[in-house]
Amino acid sequence: MSRAAVAGAVALLLAIPFLTANQFLLHLGITVLMWTVLGVAWNLLGGYAGQVSFGHASFFGVGAYTMMILYLKVGLAPWYGMVLGGILGAVVSLPIGLICFRLRGPYFSLATLAVAEIVRLVALNWEALTNGPVGLLITTLPQVGFGSRSLNWESKAPFYYIVAFLAAGAMLATYGLSRSRLGAYLLAVREDEDTAESIGIDTVRAKVTVLALSAFFTGLAGGFYGLYFRYVDPDAVFPIALSVEMVFMAVVGGLATVGGPVIGAIFLVSVGELFRERFLVGHLIFYGLFMMLTIRYLPEGIWGGVRRALTTHASARHL
């Protein structure tokens, strides 16, 4: 993809809050970008390393709760809390990785699912820390001033820029990973773990590292969720469904690509939110449907499919 296209996309992304005052559209943009971060983060592990995690909600929840608890109990500003949430997500991922990476393929997936359920149940029952099923609520966000003007937290624009920044960061990290030595290790692990091991790649270390990176961005997104919705409870930030939806962004969009999860998020979240706007429940019908269609007819995802169509078209023209 050319630099001009990237620059154009970034400019459009930044301009959206100026172009529309429609709160629903901005909310949709924020939701799409949040899911972009999640899809991109999951894709680091699931796409590049081929490790299908069904437990990423743990890191999301840890990030959200870290930010909430630090703000409510210590008074730490939410943006620092958000970053710490990402870091704590990465820290939590280390023992989880060391346990679950002893297993391969579907067994790894089942293990992550079990870990995520354990984490959810702990969050639900550790009432002293998490306030249990009641959840945590932020009533007011602290004032932030730029010169004489202070940031208006009641508008959606600040949130839009925060999450756009996170999404850009996650995509840059993906781009960096895909060109790094670690990225090459991970592809080797994905294609054939035994061979990768035999040529001297420390596969466990490579997988744990990328899981930590993936968990970091997932935790950041969790912190952002807390900041934006100002309310978290275990059912909102730790459910199995959340882990599964992240997988869908990446797979439907296109595994192991920088742009895939973005396309997946734009496509699935838009369809889902429009459906939810109209019918309230059941918007995940389309997630399931598109997942099945993708795996059956477009295994490289929408992004991969489009890219292939473009390159074959281009090469046909040259002939």
Added chain:
Amino acid sequence: METFVQSVVSGILTGSLYAMIGVGLTVVFGVMRIINLAHGELVMLGMYGAFWGLTLWTLDPFVSILLWTPLMFLAGMLVYRFLLKAIIPGGELNTLLYTAGLSLLIANLALFVWTGDYRTIKLPYALLPMRPFGIAVPIPLAIAFGLAILITEALYLFLTRTDLGRAIRATSQNVEAAALMGVNVDRISMVTFGLGSALAGAAGVLLAPSLYLYPTVGEILVTKCFVIVVLGGLGSVAGAIAGGVLLGLVESLGAVYVSVAYKDTIGFVIFLLVLLFRPSGLLGVGKS
């Protein structure tokens, strides 16, 4: 002491139904190497079948099971033939993701059509539990227990005594060898998936009077189900039965002696330990 006996009894009763769900998942895995994430939704469909049977046609769940089991068998065969068959060559992770999609699709269609309301089934003859020897035994659970044993026994006889059953077990042990011996693997896979779905549906019908019904109940059930089949060894029918009863016991004893809040956690912790240290299952009969 009475508490102990009480929790053992209710553990075994619930465990028998867990076992039935687990057996369905495990035969499908054995033959097709599919970890069916949509298995819980099949149970959910059975539960709603029982509910609507009672609400619309005043059919007792323990009668309507005769209708829903064959229907689920048919539905399972169709799902295999038209959906899963083309995916299986893509490998285990692809089928895992595919069934995750299927699970979300079914659960949300149910949510859309039947709403997320919690529903219950009240049977007029089952308002009060039986009290043999001072132990409370809920009547619907007792009937379900009896039927679950009957069905599991019938399945066991089918798998061990009939040609079709032997072909299923042969495919489960070694696909290529079975195919060389003249087993039509494709047909066996279709029948097996139907069988797994029928078991899930039947277990759902049996569970319905004892649980709350809601469209996403399958999510919880399927995770329990993984615990069960991994405990017993993936692919092993006897293991799944043992695992189901074991999980039922762990949950009910854990709720009494450890903590009600953490009773589900115990199952998952055991699950992780078994996956890590005895991936072939506690009985050591499964294939890892």
